[in-house]
Every structure is written in structure tokens, then in C-alpha cells.
Amino acid sequence: MSIRLDHVVKEYPGGVTALRDVTVEVPDGDQVAVVGPSGSGKTTMLTILGTLERPTSGSVHVADQDVGAASDQRLAGLRAHQIGFVFQSFHLQEAMTAVDNVATGMLYTGAPLRRRREAARAALERVGLGHRLEFRPRQLSGGERQRVAIARAFAKRPRIILADEPTGNLDTKSGGEVIDLLVELGTDGATLMLITHDPGIAGRFGRQLHMRDGEIVADERT
Amino acid sequence: MTTASPTLPLPSSGPPAPPLERARLPPRELVGVALQGLRTRKLRAALSALGIAIGIGAMVAVVGVSASAQANLLAEIDALGTNLLTVSPGQNFLGQNEVLPDTSVPMIGHMHDVLSDVAIYQLSQNVYRTPFVPSEQTGGIGVDAAGDNLPQVVGTTLASGHFLDSVSARFPEAVLGAQAASILQISQVGGHLMVYLGNRWFTVVGILKPVVLDSSLDSTVFISLPVAERLFQTQPNPSEIYVRANQNDVIGVSNLLAPTADPENSSGVDVTRPSDALAARAAAKGQFTTLLLGLGAVALLVGAIGIANIMVISVLERRGEIGLRRALGATRGHITAQFLAESALLAAIGGVAGLALGAGATEIYAVSRHEPFVVPTYALIAAPAAGFVIGALAGLYPAMKAARLSPTEALRA
Numbered sequence: 001m002s003i004r005l006d007h008v009v010k011e012y013p014g015g016v017t018a019l020r021d022v023t024v025e026v027p028d029g030d031q032v033a034v035v036g037p038s039g040s041g042k043t044t045m046l047t048i049l050g051t052l053e054r055p056t057s058g059s060v061h062v063a064d065q066d067v068g069a070a071s072d073q074r075l076a077g078l079r080a081h082q083i084g085f086v087f088q089s090f091h092l093q094e095a096m097t098a099v100d101n102v103a104t105g106m107l108y109t110g111a112p113l114r115r116r117r118e119a120a121r122a123a124l125e126r127v128g129l130g131h132r133l134e135f136r137p138r139q140l141s142g143g144e145r146q147r148v149a150i151a152r153a154f155a156k157r158p159r160i161i162l163a164d165e166p167t168g169n170l171d172t173k174s175g176g177e178v179i180d181l182l183v184e185l186g187t188d189g190a191t192l193m194l195i196t197h198d199p200g201i202a203g204r205f206g207r208q209l210h211m212r213d214g215e216i217v218a219d220e221r222t
Numbered sequence: 223m224t225t226a227s228p229t230l231p232l233p234s235s236g237p238p239a240p241p242l243e244r245a246r247l248p249p250r251e252l253v254g255v256a257l258q259g260l261r262t263r264k265l266r267a268a269l270s271a272l273g274i275a276i277g278i279g280a281m282v283a284v285v286g287v288s289a290s291a292q293a294n295l296l297a298e299i300d301a302l303g304t305n306l307l308t309v310s311p312g313q314n315f316l317g318q319n320e321v322l323p324d325t326s327v328p329m330i331g332h333m334h335d336v337l338s339d340v341a342i343y344q345l346s347q348n349v350y351r352t353p354f355v356p357s358e359q360t361g362g363i364g365v366d367a368a369g370d371n372l373p374q375v376v377g378t379t380l381a382s383g384h385f386l387d388s389v390s391a392r393f394p395e396a397v398l399g400a401q402a403a404s405i406l407q408i409s410q411v412g413g414h415l416m417v418y419l420g421n422r423w424f425t426v427v428g429i430l431k432p433v434v435l436d437s438s439l440d441s442t443v444f445i446s447l448p449v450a451e452r453l454f455q456t457q458p459n460p461s462e463i464y465v466r467a468n469q470n471d472v473i474g475v476s477n478l479l480a481p482t483a484d485p486e487n488s489s490g491v492d493v494t495r496p497s498d499a500l501a502a503r504a505a506a507k508g509q510f511t512t513l514l515l516g517l518g519a520v521a522l523l524v525g526a527i528g529i530a531n532i533m534v535i536s537v538l539e540r541r542g543e544i545g546l547r548r549a550l551g552a553t554r555g556h557i558t559a560q561f562l563a564e565s566a567l568l569a570a571i572g573g574v575a576g577l578a579l580g581a582g583a584t585e586i587y588a589v590s591r592h593e594p595f596v597v598p599t600y601a602l603i604a605a606p607a608a609g610f611v612i613g614a615l616a617g618l619y620p621a622m623k624a625a626r627l628s629p630t631e632a633l634r635a
Binding site for chain 1: 243244245246247248251254255258261262542543545546547548549550551552553554555556628629630633
């Protein structure tokens, strides 16, 4: 089981409860869309799954690790090796070429630069950007930037990919291409969890979690 | 559609978790990350390194200028010779002045490794420009009888005229020390220039250049020993003996001088090496001017605050990058190390630039003063090292601030 949340509650200072009582399991290799209105706790759940935040209560297991018991170092190791993130705003570094942006995605695995660059080139070829290796983000279109970010997330071959509205900043056509790419890369075995507002996109996933007010109100499998 | 079940059967004890790979950032990668951070903000990096460069440059210049001046003085001393020794009567334990026996001069002259020697004999006489000068206005000028090789032994030459010679041994002739000549307002020898010495007229035959190794000789007027003995019935006890020793055994000669000068009472003999005193003075002169060093330190402090400032701003601006790095697996420690390394590298580069600035300033000073160009070797390491340490200290707070940022907040920025 790659993801397991059990009675997870997340409260922020000031009395805001982002997650009320979330219990969910995602087996290895599953592709899950998370849908729900703004403020329903989708992003909070994703950051907890991504071990960037700890829950207020409840237990979290990611890639067979008990997140609640692990130290900052262990969680960083988990993120470095097992979790890939894709963000709505890409978070690419402007000063770096596409290859170096992707290679930086593996920086904290401790792999030497030559190996990281090799893997980065291969990943960029895989997302169809073999002809853009030395381009900087501002020389790329929005869809191409998100594909660089996807290459960065996949290059280290993580067990889990977490994508937070990856098409939010893209037009419908390039958004569709990005989803195609994610779904296709996911068939390699990585668990994919994707947040989206778009019912059309959600419909392409075999499992959909509907959230409202910090709770999972429906767990649909199609 | 199925609603999420409230509880799932979670095994309390499953198979042991697989060993977790650690997040790593090898030192070489850390340097790469830090350099990358500096490269993306070149102008800002250059401006904040400038503060450190000016501070370190000021300090290197102060150290370099004083080292150059010191090297110059030591070179002068070397040219005059470090093998000059002086023998003079000391004091006994009651504080009374001892007397060098009259045999001390020939005894020293026979010593092995003594190249040359000359004795002077202090006379209780005064010298005036004319007999009409009130007798108490001596100008502080002493009168000594001296051997005719005094200039060669103490390392000086004549500014004008000649030194005492065989004629001077029979006639009342005098040679003036440099300062004595200026007090007596005599700048050149010529005609029948006379001074009034011990109720007699003496012809001035020469004026000495300043004696660097023993400036007390400058305010003295010299006459020959035979004339002094004949006219003033002087006692033949030397007041000072100057000895040039073999350069290879100055210490050995120095140790033997006292027992040779007075075998019965060697503790009553003082032996000194004038170049030592001058070298010590040169070293003291070479000490950095505290005030200037203080100014350099203030410039450094300002530079360090500038770097701290820039790094704080940098951390705020780069929240997104920090969040991303945390998401990519950086520990808090890695983030701290990244910003510390950036700040330390920045200041170390400033230190190297400061070294160049300070060395340049020293070079200009040394060339304009015709002095040797010297920057102490320790400065080559100390300047970048000081920059590195200052940068690390200045970066400490911003780096910790960066590490404490919540990654999710940082990613939202």
C-alpha cells in the first residue's frame, strides 16, 4: 500500500480545521483524482501525503513509512527518493536550463551530477522535450514548462506522484496533453494522485475522491 | 458510488518498513548550489561583496604599508651592517659608574674575529661658536677624543671636509657630528672656520653625516686623542669602544667582549648591538596603526551587516525556491547549509578582492616612497579566510530563517 491515511485531522493555528477525519487507502500504482470546491482540504491532504506537513492527529503511512514517527531527515529522504511533486505554478528555476531543472529534482538523492544529467535527458526525451534540453523556462511555452516539471518529478522513478492542479495555468489543449502524459507515465507503476477542478479531467481517472469541508464525501471507482 | 468507510482494517503490526534511503547533499554539490545562487544574482552579489572587499582591503593596506616601511628600515640597517658592537662602562650594584681599564682597547684589538675597532674618550669640555657665547649655552654638544677610523667603524662618511688625520694629531682640529654642526650653524667646511673649544680655537676640518647606528655621536664634536691628552690631560679610560666583528660570529665576539675588556670585572662592562635596538624599533614601527585597523574593522562590520541584509531579503524573495527544494527532499540542514555557503562564499570572494585592493594600495605607496613592496604572506590566507568566517557569521541568521520556513507556505508564495 503506497498511501494510507487513518482518521487524519489537520488544524491550523487560529481554529481553521482543514481536514476533519480523513481515512483513505491507495494501493500501489493506483491513479486517483481528488475533486472538490476550493477550501475543501484537497491541497492540505496532498501536502500531508507529501510529508511537507504533519497531521494534528491520526496516522499517515506513505511508501510504507510511518510519517508521524519519522524525523525531519527521514521525511526528507522519503521525499528525495519516493515522492515526486507537480505544482500548478511549475516552480522551475529561471536561471537553469531544462536539463538542470530536471537534474535538480534528483539533487538530494546524492547521485552524482553526471548521472543526474543523464537521467534528466532521458526523462525530457520521454516527455517529448528532447529538442528543448538547453532551453530556459522563459523560452518555453506553459505546456512545455509543465512537461519539464513532470520530467523532474518522474526522473528519479518515485513510488508516488502528487500533482496539485497541474493544468490550472494551462489552456485546454496543453492541459489535456499534460494529463495524457501523467496518465501514460503512471502506467509504469507509480501511484498518481492529482487534484483538479475539471470534471472532464477527473473523469479520466479510474478512482475519484470527492472532498468537501475537510472530509472525503465520496470515493468513486469507475 | 461508495462513501468512504469511517474505519479501515489497519494492521497494527505489519511487515517491517523497508530501510529508508537518506536525503543527501555532498559538499561538492553544496558548493555548486551556492555558486548557482550567486551566479543568478551577479550584480547584487558583487555589490554586497564590495563591502567586505573594502574592509579587508583597508586592513591589508595597513598591514602591507607598515610591513613595507619596516622592510625598508631593516634593509637600511642591513646596509649599515649588523656586526657593529659597542662596549661601554656599566654600573656596579651600587649604581656607581664603572670605568673601562686603559688596557681594554689593545686587548679588544687583538681579539680573534674583530675586524676593526675604535675608542672614543669623553672630555669634560664644551664647544662654542665664539668666546662671547655665554658659557651655559652649550647646546648640549659633547666633546670626545676619537681614533681616526671612527667613521669607517660606525658606518658613516663625511658630509664635508675630512676626518681627523695625522695632522690633527698635532694641531687643534675638530670634526663635527651632524647635529652638532647644525646647532653650531656650520653647514660646510672651508676657509678658516673655527670653533671655540676648551678656551682654545679649533679649526673645523670636517662634518660627519648622521650615524644611523648610534645617533648620540651626531651631537658630538671630535678631536684627536694626542691633542686631547696634551691640552686637557685627559684620562685614557675609553667611554665607548666600537667594534666591527666578523659577520659569521657576532654573537661569539659579543660574548667575549666584556671579559676581554675587563678580565677582573667583566660585569662592569656593557656590550650592546646597536642594530638590535634599531631592528626592535623597526618592528615597533611596523606594528599596525591601531586607528587604521579599527577603521578597517568598522568597514568590515558594515560589510557584514550588508551581507546579512542582502541574505535576509534573498531568503524572502526565494521562498518558492526554498519550498521547492524542501519538496525535492532537502532537509532543514541542507537549506541552512545552502544559505550559509552562499553567504560565506560571497564574503570569501570579497576577501580575495580586498586582498587585491590592499596589495594594490600598498604597491602604489611603496613605489611612491621607493620602498620595497611587502604584503605579509599570512595575509594571502587570512584575507579570504576572514571573509569566509565573516560571511558565515553574517549568513547564520538568514540561513536559519530560511530553514524554519514552512515548505507549504513557501510553495504558495
